[in-house]
Amino acid sequence: MRVGFIGTGSMGSILIEAFIQSGALSPDDLIVTNRTIAKAERLAATYPGLLVVKSNADVIRDSEIIFICVKPAEYKSVVDDIQGGIDAAQIIVSITSPVLIQHLEALLPCKIAKIIPSITNFVLSGATLCVYSDRMADEDIERLENLLSHISAPIRISEEHTRISSDLTSCGPAFLAFFIQKFVDAAVEKTGISEEQATQLASEMVLGTGKLLTTGGFNPAALQKRVAVPGGITETALRIMQKELCGLFNNLIHTTHAKYEEDLEKVSSRFFDAKGQIT
Ligand SMILES: NC(=O)c1ccc[n+]([C@@H]2O[C@H](COP(=O)([O-])OP(=O)(O)OC[C@H]3O[C@@H](n4cnc5c(N)ncnc54)[C@H](OP(=O)(O)O)[C@@H]3O)[C@@H](O)[C@H]2O)c1
Structure with missing residues (x-):
């Protein structure tokens, strides 16, 4: 072929x-x-x-x-x-x-x-x-x-879900890498661990988490529940994430969709004139 x-x-x-x-x-x-x-x-x-x-x-x-x-x-x-x-x-x-x-x-x-x-x-x-x-x-x-x-x-x-699906699969690696970078930066700043080692640990964690969520039988809620023992360290830290990240993803999706609408309009105007005729 x-x-x-x-x-x-x-x-x-x-x-x-x-x-x-x-x-x-x-x-x-x-x-x-x-x-x-x-x-x-x-x-x-x-x-x-x-x-x-x-x-x-x-x-x-x-x-x-x-x-x-x-x-x-x-x-x-x-x-x-x-x-x-x-x-x-x-x-x-x-x-x-x-x-x-x-x-x-x-x-x-x-x-x-x-x-x-x-x-x-x-x-x-x-x-x-x-x-x-x-x-x-x-x-x-x-x-x-x-x-x-x-x-x-x-x-x-479905084509109407192109933007949100792309946010998750195509932009997602950049979003996740940003999250990892911030996590690593804070780890280095607060504890003195080397950036190289912190990045290696976080990257292995992402790989393993992806496997748990795809072939390991977990969904995101079940995975959090499994790791976060009541009253333990993870549960305490998750409460901070819940508070600090609340609203972030709504804003993110709002922004990606607004930019997409702009791009759609620009592309359409290159293909068609105001009367819908091919240019
Ligand atoms: N990057 C991602 O993660 C990602 C993920 C999913 C989808 N996409 C989509 O993939 C598309 C390409 O993105 P990209 O990041 O690969 O962009 P890119 O690196 O700029 O590549 C576009 C290529 O197209 C060539 N080109 C431009 N006009 C051409 C023409 N008339 N005839 C032949 N070749 C031409 C450019 O040539 P020159 O060398 O002359 O510039 C350039 O090498 C975008 O629509 C993007 O939305 C990207």
Whole structure:
């Protein structure tokens, strides 16, 4: 199966490397391009056999599934480049949350999927969120999810929950890393433990906690209850978290959704004019 990539920046290269490292694809299966072509050529130097082509149209010509890994503002020009060359049997996979399936359906004749990857896919872990256009047949979905399952747990969501789901899976690693960093900083400041050791301890804790919550039979409430013995140290500390963090997550979700609405409007205006006509 020939898989194309338009955009080999941060997320495009993470996906390419994860597919190769996991054995899902070999470099020979991949055909890639990037606006700054040297970036794609660096990947080809690391993975001999990976084919770099000069234009977005060249990727489309020879690929069955094509991942578009560019930022929202760059999206319309990519669609313009590929519009004339794509056919109904090909699958476009968009990884950009504010580009709606309906936008792409209006502009492209092909099958369309939106998947939201996560940096956790780099270590063949975490989720990829999946939303499909009605043009995707069951066998198309199966083929794509089979590919994604080598690097992640593909989880189907409704498009209206794209933002909140992405907050949890895609932004989540940064949020959790922030929490860990603050925990480590305080540990170093208050006790003199080395930053290196505190980071190692916290990171092992996160890995183990993730396992308990995914395959270990715990949900978040049960895990807290199990660790926090009544009257013990953890329970006392959890009371502080309850007090200090109250409202934080509501604010966080409010902020991510407000920014998303802004991005949606900007992207829509690049695709459609005020009368809803394609620009
Ligand atoms: N970062 C994450 O954790 C994450 C997670 C989920 C989804 N996403 C989504 O992934 C998308 C890409 O994000 P990113 O962090 O990978 O951005 P990025 O590092 O800026 O990568 C975008 C790449 O697209 C290339 N590009 C731009 N316009 C192009 C065009 N017309 N034709 C071909 N290539 C073009 C850029 O080339 P240049 O080298 O010339 O700049 C750049 O290498 C975004 O929509 C983001 O929302 C990101």
